[in-house]
Amino acid sequence: MGATHRIAVIPGDGIGTEVVPEGLRILEAAASAFDFQLDYEQFHYASADYYTKTGTMLPDGWFDQLNRFDSIFFGAVGWPDVVPDHISLWGSLLQFRRHFDQYVSLRPVKLLPGITSPLAGREPGDVDFYVVRENTEGEYSSIGGKIFEGTDRETVIQETVMTRTGVDRILKYAFDLAQSRPKKHLTSATKSNGISISMPYWDQRVEAMAQNFADVAVDKYHIDILTANFVLHPDWFDVVVASNLFGDILSDLGPACTGTIGVAPSGNINPERKFPSLFEPVHGSAPDIAGKGIANPIGQIWSASMMLEHLGETEAAAAVMTAVEDVLAVGGDTLTPDMGGTATTKTLGEAVRRQFETNT
Amino acid sequence: MGATHRIAVIPGDGIGTEVVPEGLRILEAAASAFDFQLDYEQFHYASADYYTKTGTMLPDGWFDQLNRFDSIFFGAVGWPDVVPDHISLWGSLLQFRRHFDQYVSLRPVKLLPGITSPLAGREPGDVDFYVVRENTEGEYSSIGGKIFEGTDRETVIQETVMTRTGVDRILKYAFDLAQSRPKKHLTSATKSNGISISMPYWDQRVEAMAQNFADVAVDKYHIDILTANFVLHPDWFDVVVASNLFGDILSDLGPACTGTIGVAPSGNINPERKFPSLFEPVHGSAPDIAGKGIANPIGQIWSASMMLEHLGETEAAAAVMTAVEDVLAVGGDTLTPDMGGTATTKTLGEAVRRQFETNT
Ligand SMILES: CC(C)[C@H](C(=O)O)[C@@H](O)C(=O)O
Numbered sequence: 016m017g018a019t020h021r022i023a024v025i026p027g028d029g030i031g032t033e034v035v036p037e038g039l040r041i042l043e044a045a046a047s048a049f050d051f052q053l054d055y056e057q058f059h060y061a062s063a064d065y066y067t068k069t070g071t072m073l074p075d076g077w078f079d080q081l082n083r084f085d086s087i088f089f090g091a092v093g094w095p096d097v098v099p100d101h102i103s104l105w106g107s108l109l110q111f112r113r114h115f116d117q118y119v120s121l122r123p124v125k126l127l128p129g130i131t132s133p134l135a136g137r138e139p140g141d142v143d144f145y146v147v148r149e150n151t152e153g154e155y156s157s158i159g160g161k162i163f164e165g166t167d168r169e170t171v172i173q174e175t176v177m178t179r180t181g182v183d184r185i186l187k188y189a190f191d192l193a194q195s196r197p198k199k200h201l202t203s204a205t206k207s208n209g210i211s212i213s214m215p216y217w218d219q220r221v222e223a224m225a226q227n228f229a230d231v232a233v234d235k236y237h238i239d240i241l242t243a244n245f246v247l248h249p250d251w252f253d254v255v256v257a258s259n260l261f262g263d264i265l266s267d268l269g270p271a272c273t274g275t276i277g278v279a280p281s282g283n284i285n286p287e288r289k290f291p292s293l294f295e296p297v298h299g300s301a302p303d304i305a306g307k308g309i310a311n312p313i314g315q316i317w318s319a320s321m322m323l324e325h326l327g328e329t330e331a332a333a334a335v336m337t338a339v340e341d342v343l344a345v346g347g348d349t350l351t352p353d354m355g356g357t358a359t360t361k362t363l364g365e366a367v368r369r370q371f372e373t374n375t
Numbered sequence: 376m377g378a379t380h381r382i383a384v385i386p387g388d389g390i391g392t393e394v395v396p397e398g399l400r401i402l403e404a405a406a407s408a409f410d411f412q413l414d415y416e417q418f419h420y421a422s423a424d425y426y427t428k429t430g431t432m433l434p435d436g437w438f439d440q441l442n443r444f445d446s447i448f449f450g451a452v453g454w455p456d457v458v459p460d461h462i463s464l465w466g467s468l469l470q471f472r473r474h475f476d477q478y479v480s481l482r483p484v485k486l487l488p489g490i491t492s493p494l495a496g497r498e499p500g501d502v503d504f505y506v507v508r509e510n511t512e513g514e515y516s517s518i519g520g521k522i523f524e525g526t527d528r529e530t531v532i533q534e535t536v537m538t539r540t541g542v543d544r545i546l547k548y549a550f551d552l553a554q555s556r557p558k559k560h561l562t563s564a565t566k567s568n569g570i571s572i573s574m575p576y577w578d579q580r581v582e583a584m585a586q587n588f589a590d591v592a593v594d595k596y597h598i599d600i601l602t603a604n605f606v607l608h609p610d611w612f613d614v615v616v617a618s619n620l621f622g623d624i625l626s627d628l629g630p631a632c633t634g635t636i637g638v639a640p641s642g643n644i645n646p647e648r649k650f651p652s653l654f655e656p657v658h659g660s661a662p663d664i665a666g667k668g669i670a671n672p673i674g675q676i677w678s679a680s681m682m683l684e685h686l687g688e689t690e691a692a693a694a695v696m697t698a699v700e701d702v703l704a705v706g707g708d709t710l711t712p713d714m715g716g717t718a719t720t721k722t723l724g725e726a727v728r729r730q731f732e733t734n735t
């Protein structure tokens with residue numbers, strides 16, 4: 016009889032509510048195949064529905080409630096017709112990241128078999144890297160304000176805040192990851208030629224950290240040319256470390272280069288395990304396709320695999336990915352529309368689960 | 376006998392010094408074919424060489440000296456082995472943009488005949504849009520600082536500053552441009568879900584400006600998914616308006632999607648013509664290929680065409696672009712290595728000039 020893992024499940028909004036059930040189905044299959052227990056509880060806050068009913072995104076006491084779990088399995092949040100994005104996000108996901116000190120956002124970028132890349136001539140194996148994104152500070156600050164509001168002199172200030180603690184710990188995580196991989200190659204995203212205080216500081220900390228990792232090859236690119244190189248040379252990258260905003264951009268662009276952001280997963284990780292980590296697809300709530308049942312469930316299922324890995328269920332995590340790759344390799348109508356097929360969220364989710372059961 | 380245009384020429388660093396002569400050659404050919412005068416003067420400041428000799432990037436009095444010209448024809452600046460990028464750029468190009476109030480950075484993104492796009496199945500005509508970038512404020516500020524320097528509590532602040540004047544005038548320019556084009560479609564780049572003060576303000580000004588342009592279709596995307604859409608759906612865009620940083624990113628990524636940033640031009644424009652505008656390729660000084668004579672001269676030549684347009688030499692500007700397109704369409708070894716050929720900067724520049732003379 017294996018371990019018991021306590022999971023808080025938060026589907027959120029839009030396609031979040033459609034893909035989370037597919038993630039749960041594979042988690043249950045994994046628990047029975049690999050002999051561990053999942054003890055999960057669903058929460059319907061962090062959603063526009065909840066906001067409409069209560070006027071807030073989260074109830075009092077959310078921190079203590081969620082803090083009792085080993086991990087949070089999250090869908091997507093945001094429904095701009097009902098609540099402005101900055102309110103819904105700052106009222107939920109960004110609070111989780113900050114209060115649970117999930118300072119690492121780990122986002123694999125991998126071209127999977129069966130998925131056609133928009134990049135000409137790229138094959139699975141050509142693109143396989145990680146974006147390691149700082150997840151608690153930097154450009155995502157809520158400080159700043161307005162002066163002379165409503166007049167022609169109106170001026171708005173928004174502050175970027177970087178701390179040595181915040182920068183060094185994400186760099187350390189990224190260097191450790193690079194060191195553990197065969198290529199041992201770390202790329203830093205910067206913009207120190209234009210953003211003249213915070214980004215030169217970032218560069219300086221990268222140089223300092225590199226001293227401790229003599230076997231890791233380090234390079235850096237300004238974010239503008241780095242995005243260009245994701246398209247022109249995706250095979251150049253191994254581990255890319257970036258500030259909060261740059262990591263956000265690179266972790267949507269990277270998956271787009273592998274065919275669709277619908278497959279991309281992410282871990283919002285507190286490496287010290289002092290607080291629960293949160294696993295969610297990179298995509299958002301997608302109001303344009305919500306309710307149609309055609310959302311790609313792979314981002315959520317892959318996030319389930321990352322969560323299992325984090326929980327120490329390494330074999331189960333690998334088996335989930337094998338099932339995903341086996342099913343995608345079939346291609347064609349097995350895939351959801353964003354990957355060029357005609358499958359629904361449910362049929363694709365079901366296909367992965369069946370494949371998982373066949374394999375294990 | 377046509378007009379006389381006074382041009383300040385600043386080659387700068389690295390491949391800037393290699394591509395500027397090709398730009399000048401086509402400008403001279405245009406002057407003689409279209410019967411106008413070019414009166415130009417070269418300046419060797421705004422370069423690492425000048426910095427090494429003098430300890431500054433620009434001499435005292437640069438403003439008055441350059442302000443007497445109708446336009447500035449610029450190569451590229453930056454040589455990080457000699458002077459850190461933030462010093463070289465804040466000491467030159469970024470000063471020009473700010474002091475000459477070149478608040479519009481206009482950057483066409485167009486897939487040209489003969490150039491292979493890294494995007495599968497995209498043909499010339501599929502990608503043809505403008506990035507309109509705010510060029511004087513926003514994320515490129517030099518204010519902020521450090522506290523607790525050198526200790527574990529070290530904290531760095533960098534301020535983004537947006538003003539109503541600054542935001543509204545770039546939006547007005549972009550809406551006017553969109554209105555003048557057949558598709559009349561404007562896309563705004565935002566990140567109002569994560570950056571919670573400046574970007575919601577940007578969105579609000581876009582909504583206000585849209586009231587004056589009922590015939591322009593407006594949409595907005597957060598910058599993360601927008602970069603993904605540049606790769607997945609480059610045919611969606613017509614005029615993309617963006618803040619200083621987001622415009623910087625999009626105007627490297629866009630050209631990468633059209634094959635190489637080596638062809639991309641830009642205008643740093645003061646639309647009121649109170650100060651000289653500056654025309655330069657989007658690419659930088661490229662230390663990795665500098666001195667080899669293989670830099671792509673098309674970005675500089677296309678910048679020459681944009682400058683001619685700005686100076687009112689509309690026919691000459693168009694003829695330069697026709698020559699460029701005719702030569703690129705030949706493809707193969709006529710192209711520089713970044714486009715898959717074996718040409719040198721000089722042979723390609725020369726081919727464009729000859730084609731121009733044949734055409735005119
Ligand atoms: C060199 C650098 C400061 C500059 C910028 O970021 O504006 C360049 O990338 C550009 O796009 O013109």
Ligand SMILES: CC(C)[C@H](C(=O)O)[C@@H](O)C(=O)O
Pocket residue numbers: 093104263297299568569599
């Ligand atoms: C929804 C948004 C605030 C969020 C972010 O920018 O971090 C999302 O884009 C992501 O990448 O998780």
